[in-house]
Amino acid sequence: MAIDIGIIGCGRIVEEGHAPALTRLADYARVVALADPSQERRSIVANALDVLRAQQYDSWQALLSSGQKLDAVIIALPHFLHKASIADAAAAGVDIISEKPLAATLEEIDHIGETIRKAQVRLAVIHNYTYSPAVEAGVRAIRDGRIGDTFFIRSESLGGSHYRGRDPKAPDWRTQAAMGGGGVLTDNGYHNMYLSEAEAQSRVVRVYASVGRYVREQDVDDNAVVMLTHANGATTSVQVSWAVNGGGLPVHEVHGTKGSIRYSQEGMPAEIHENSVGEWRSLVSPEEAGQWTDAFYGALRDILAAWADGRNAPTGFKEARHNLAILQAAYLSSKRSQAVELTELEPG
Ligand SMILES: NC(=O)c1ccc[n+]([C@@H]2O[C@H](COP(=O)([O-])OP(=O)(O)OC[C@H]3O[C@@H](n4cnc5c(N)ncnc54)[C@H](O)[C@@H]3O)[C@@H](O)[C@H]2O)c1
Secondary structure, X not given: OOEEEEEEOOOHHHHHHHHHHHHOOOOOEEEEEEEOOOHHHHHHHHHHXXXXXXXXXXXXXXXHOOOOOOOEEEXXXXXXXXXXHHHHHHHOOOEEEEOOOOOOOHHHHHHHHHHHHHHOXXXXXXXXXXXXXXXXXXXXXXXXXXXXXXXXXXXXXXEOOOOOOOOOOOOOHHHOHHHHOOOHHHHHHHHHHHHHHHHHOOOEEEEEEEEEOOOOOOOOOOEEEEEEEEOOOOEEEEEEEOXXXXXXXXXXXXXXXXXXXXXXXXXXXXXXXXXXXXXXXXXXXXXXXXXXXXXXXHHHHHHHHHHHOOOOOOOOHHHHHHHHHHHHHHHHHHHHOOOEXXXXXXXX
């Protein structure tokens, strides 16, 4: 049976990613209410999802105290508002699907974990990059052993600018520490971390990084170079930048002992080079690859399907904390100019 969902924050990613996905997930969820201070933002998302005017609220507090029956909320707000909105949703007894990062600091995320545990509500966090059809096919090929043991991943996105939000009051909140919590590494590099673990099929155990602000007039990082060591000995090189426009195309390659997989920007198709075959062959065509925002369908489907079966979501508090620990290890490594073992930030 479909659950009743409210959306808190009707910005760009809800418009481009969540709303199209939710229209395809009617068997699992129906969106019954929205909250956003901007009437314009509420209207855009309400039109896409057929939400009645009477069920549109100008704050999450108004939504949560309205008496509207809700099973879960999706939280897609600027990062500095995640903790307070999650606390209020938990107090209202509704399950929570939060956009990444759940929080920008380990202190904040641990506070959220405590809140969730006490309220006994379920929490899921959107880790969408592994759900793009191209990446799904790549990870399947890796699991099937087609490129042998992964030992080197290049995960690079030198896009030259941040993803501009649609908050009418502060579309560039990502570039301010008080609202974004961190810059390109926190916002974009977040995805490269869990992606690398899926591709290496192994957790990150050590991080060495250089993170800084070089070009842009902002108080958060605009460039990050990170080296991840995985438990199985594989190495991932992550490079993300709002400061440089490196060659125009993001580089995303996975190299194993028997071959390689590479992704390109054009619809994110994937190709595979099996050394025994000796040439690059298509793994996913541009038609099959779709748009990057299509990955929200898979991410939301797996969360809702797990909850419907009484299982935990595939990406919840534990996975979000681990991913944030990798990011924080990178900031720490850069500050200390030395490698950081993840056990320092994940004791026990
Ligand atoms: N998973 C991904 O690939 C991906 C991509 C982009 C953004 N995101 C995440 O989604 C979240 C939102 O990002 P965005 O780009 O959509 O931002 P955005 O600026 O486009 O949207 C934020 C929305 O929140 C609204 N808002 C502000 N204060 C509010 C309040 N008190 N109550 C209710 N609504 C309020 C704004 O009016 C705006 O509509 C962030 O956590 C971001 O990191 C994830």
